[in-house]
Amino acid sequence: MQFVRKYAYRALKLLTLRRPERLWVHSCVALLIILGLLGATNYINRNIIERQLIAETGIKNTQAQITYAQEILLIAERMTSGSITSAGPIKKAVAQFERTYAMTVSSTSWTDAQNAHYFGPTDPLHTQVIAYAGLASRLGAASPVQYAGLTRQLNDLYATRGLGNGLHAAAALMEREARADAVRLSDWQRNVLFVSAFALLAEAIFIFVPTHLAVQSTIRKLHHQTKTLRDSQGELRAMNRKLEQIAHQDPLTGLPNRTQLATYLRRMNRREKSIGLVVLYVGLDNFKAVNNSAGHDFGDGLLIAVGQALQNCVDDDNIVARVGGDEFVIVSHEPAQVMIERIRASLADPFEIKSRRIPIYASIGYLTLTTNTQDPINIIADASIAVQTAKHLGENKTLQFQRSLRDDVENMRTLQAELADAIRKGDIEPWFQPQIRLCDGQLHGAEVLARWRHPTRGLLTPDRFIPAAERAGLVVDMDHSIWRAAMAHAVLWQREDLWRPCISLNAAPDTISDPHLIERLLLEMQRSGLQVDQIIIEVLETTLINGADDMAAINIDGLSECGISLELDDFGTGYASLAKLTQLPLDGIKLDRSLVAPLPEARADSIVRAILALASELGLQVIAEGIEESIQAQHLNERGCAIGQGYGYAKPMPAEEFRVWLKAHAKVPLFLAPPVVQISASP
Known part of the structure; x- marks a missing residue:
């Protein structure tokens, strides 16, 4: 039931739609109704006409049977009176009566009671009439008395027992049925006209009225849209001017873009x-x-x-x-x-x-x-x-x-493209440069430096590829790749009992500012097995220019809380304020080679002594870079500098070469020999 209601509702909704594209449904429904009415009218008319034809035939047959029955009676009376002595006339009348009898039997106008009385199987009237008439035709030249008896029997069948009345009643019945069929036909035709008029009215309601409403609605919408478009024409022009301005003008400064x-x-x-x-x-x-x-x-x-x-x-x-x-x-x-x-x-x-x-x-x-x-x-x-x-x-x-600048840019782009593969393949490897305690010549630690074994350009130093890494956003991944490799080598040397490593790792500004720095570094240390006191992070002065509240300062504080030492690299060449040395948890500073190279000149010595005094007051360890001569190491040691590194002790070395160096020098004091003074013999 619910299914029927659902589809009935959909059909009603479809028929009541006012949109023009749905009017064809209404037209189809109206056409089906009209075709159904025409078909029904044709069927009923044909049926009624057939019934009238049957009734007309039945009436004719009944009237003919009455005529032949009366003719039989008339011939029988004449034979009684002797005016007719031949059996031929009565035989002919009986034959005609039998023929009309057969035709009457086939009529559908008789009722069941009439059929039973006149044509039934138990001694029907028609059979008796035919039997007596047949007997009269067989008497031949019988006496008039015999014919008189048969005539009385036939009159009795026709008049008294109701053959004549029955035939007249059947004819009247057929006439009434014919008139009733004519009335029904007239009523049906009137109903058909009424239904057709109703269908035309329904078609007007469901087709032409919705069409009119849909057209009216569409016209109203078009008028409204036309008015809206006309009203917004000025706005569109203004918007086009604004878009033109946006397309060719910078919105902030108003300058051309x-x-x-x-x-x-x-x-x-x-x-x-x-x-x-x-x-x-x-x-x-x-x-x-x-x-x-x-x-x-x-x-x-x-x-x-x-x-x-x-x-x-x-x-x-x-x-x-x-x-x-x-x-x-x-x-x-x-x-x-x-x-x-x-x-x-x-x-x-x-x-x-x-x-x-x-x-x-x-x-x-x-x-x-x-x-x-x-x-x-x-x-x-x-x-x-x-x-x-x-x-x-x-x-x-x-x-x-200059054209060479474009070539440099193209070269930089090529280098950036190659750098990602180099980091993934491990072509950028850690090199190690020893750091020596100036007071006793013992190995203090090693600074980890980056070198790139390029397949076509040879061995590249950081100044050749670090700018490319910074522009490509790869410097953080590169630093961590170098750190992991350096830790792996350091752990091997510790297992071989060559040296308990203490390695200094250089961190680029982007690496120090990485929000995930501490998590990544601690994970790499845990995987390597090194302790926090075996790692030192070196940061540049340029890293500290954004103030103590940026991500770099936050990471520096976090590293210090984890027990990892931090040193300020290339001190004296940048522009970090002295306040930064007091605000950040630094453990040491590294004197740049440009300050160490002129020693022991007086002006350079004054600067170095001032820096060492400041470091001593702040409790910072000082590492001097670029020591190449014994006099520089001796002078720095006398002024209180603790650690030194430089070509005078050893150049940066790849891991395998540094391993050999460790076997020879890790547990043996290392001092720089004084320069040999050559005295030429006098002539």
């Missing part, structure tokens, strides 16, 4: 005005530090102010575009040096942003166009290469683009 800059350069090419154009790529130095320290609102304000200052450096015929976060491009017809001096002057004074004065410096890469066919994308890319190279040279630098 990279797309508009490329369009400008193409226009200059088409007008053949590109020759002599100077393209200057200006990149702000340490802008990220401004965002981190002052906030992004100040950073955005600074960018707007710098963009306005650079805009004031050019005429209306030239263009200043912002092409990156802190990068601008100036295209000018004036000489490059004039524009560079003007840009430097515009950025010389600090910018006042929200009552706060913020100084900013910029690196500049530039080139001068020599043809009218250079691709704008390549022009901008070349200038970008120049400014990036200038940034690597230091702050506030200027560099002109």
Whole structure:
């Protein structure tokens, strides 16, 4: 029942839909109804006509039978009176009566009672009439008395026993049935007309009315949409102007963007005005530090102010575009040096942003166009290469683009692509340089340095591939790969009882700032079997410039809490403030070789003594790098420096070579021999 209700509801819903695409369903339903009515009308008309034909035939047969029955009676009376003496007439009348009798029997108009009375199997009236009539035809020349008896019998059958009345009643019944069929036919035709009218009305309701409503609704929607489109035409124009502005203008500074800059350069090419154009790529130095320290609102304000200052450096015929976060491009017809001096002057004074004065410096890469066919994308890319190279040279630098710079960039990209495979394959390996206690010459530890055995370029030192690793974001994985290998070698030497290792691991700024540094390092130490007192982490001064609350400082505190010693590498060459030495849990500092090399000169000695005194006050151990002569080792020892390393003791060595060195020197004091003074003989 639920199934029937479900589909009945769906059918009703389908029929009551007003959408034009559903009106064909209504048309099909109406067509089926009309076809059904036509079929039913045809069937009923044919049936009634057939019944009328049967009734008409029955009436004719009944009337004929009455006529032949009366003819038999008439012939029988004449034979009684002797006017007819031959049996031929009565035989003919009997034959006709029998024929009509057979036809009457086949009529379907008789009732069951009439059939039983007149045509039934138990001595029916028709049979008796035929029997008496047949007897009369066989008497031949019988006496009139015999014919009179038969005539009385036939009259009795016809009049008294009801043959005549029955035949008349059957005819009347057939006439009534014929009239009733005619009435039924008329009623059916009237009903068909009524149903057809109802179907046409239903078709109008379910087809034409929904069509009208659907068309009216569609027209109203079209009018509404037309009005909406007409009303929004102005908004679309405004939006198109805004999109056009967004597509060609920097939303923060209002300056042209990279797309508009490329369009400008193409226009200059088409007008053949590109020759002599100077393209200057200006990149702000340490802008990220401004965002981190002052906030992004100040950073955005600074960018707007710098963009306005650079805009004031050019005429209306030239263009200043912002092409990156802190990068601008100036295209000018004036000489490059004039524009560079003007840009430097515009950025010389600090910018006042929200009552706060913020100084900013910029690196500049530039080139001068020599043809009218250079691709704008390549022009901008070349200038970008120049400014990036200038940034690597230091702050506030200027560099002109040369083809060799592009070659260097391509070489760097190739090196970056090869570096990932090298780290995975272990081609970047740890080398070891001994660290000696200056007081007794005993082995203190070893610094782990990176070397890359490149298949085509040979042995590469860190200055050749570390920049590529930093740009490719691989320096963290590279450091951990070197550390794991160094720990594995150190554990082998400890198992061979060559030396209880103490290794210093260099950590790049990105590695120290890695949020997962401590977890990874402790896991690698656990797997190797080394203890925390056998590992020293060396960090650069440049790592500490972001303050004590950044990720690097957090990791340094965490490493110290784990018992791992930390040393500040290349001290004296960077710009770490003395406050950092007191704020961070450092265990030692390493004097850069540039401070050790001039010893024992007085000026260098003064600097070294000051650093050693400061370290002593802070409880920091000092390791001197770059010791090559015994006088340097002796001088540092006398001033209180504890540890030294350098070519005078040993150069960095691969693991197998360092193993041999350990066998010879790990348990034997090592001192540098004084230089041999050669005295020439006097002539």
